[in-house]
Amino acid sequence: MVARIQNRRADRLSSPRYNAGIFGQQNLMGKISTHVLDIALGKPGAGVAIELYRLDGVHRTLVKRDTTNPDGRCNHPLLEGGDLEQGSYEIVFAAGDYFAAQGVALPAPRFLDRISIAFGVADPAQNYHVPLLVSPFAYSTYRGS
Numbered sequence: 001m002v003a004r005i006q007n008r009r010a011d012r013l014s015s016p017r018y019n020a021g022i023f024g025q026q027n028l029m030g031k032i033s034t035h036v037l038d039i040a041l042g043k044p045g046a047g048v049a050i051e052l053y054r055l056d057g058v059h060r061t062l063v064k065r066d067t068t069n070p071d072g073r074c075n076h077p078l079l080e081g082g083d084l085e086q087g088s089y090e091i092v093f094a095a096g097d098y099f100a101a102q103g104v105a106l107p108a109p110r111f112l113d114r115i116s117i118a119f120g121v122a123d124p125a126q127n128y129h130v131p132l133l134v135s136p137f138a139y140s141t142y143r144g145s
Helices: 002-014 018-024 095-101
Strands: 031-033 036-038 049-056 059-067 087-092 114-121 125-129 133-136 138-141
Touching: 087 095, 087 133, 095 114, 114 133
Parallel strands: 031 125, 036 133
Antiparallel strands: 049 059, 049 087, 087 114, 133 138
16 A cells, blocks of 8 residues: 555656646646536537637637537547647537537527637646536536646
8 A cells, every 4th residue: 555655656756747847847738628518408418519729819720620429528638738828719619509419499590509618728737628518598617627
């Protein structure tokens, strides 16, 4: 038991993230991730199309397209490591298409269709988990870990 704890501590102390903090080196281990929770049907939002954009003033550049898995998450981070830079980003969720595919009766036009969440990355060494809790008529987000 003691050896296992010592090994975990040694692993943590030798990790690039820990050493970058000690020696002041730039740590490029951060990432942007997301997941979708369908609060209307009480389940993960599987099959939601997602787009990640980098924002630069009035310019918007598509960085990645993905679709959530059966657990409502993307299989890989939307952006990570050296590709994650300080700045502004936007995640767009195709919530209207998701609810239509679930057989939910939606008004025309849909009250919520494409949900955009714009957020800032102040420190690219940190993780920015941006979940979406959604129903056909409301949504919420927060910064997770």
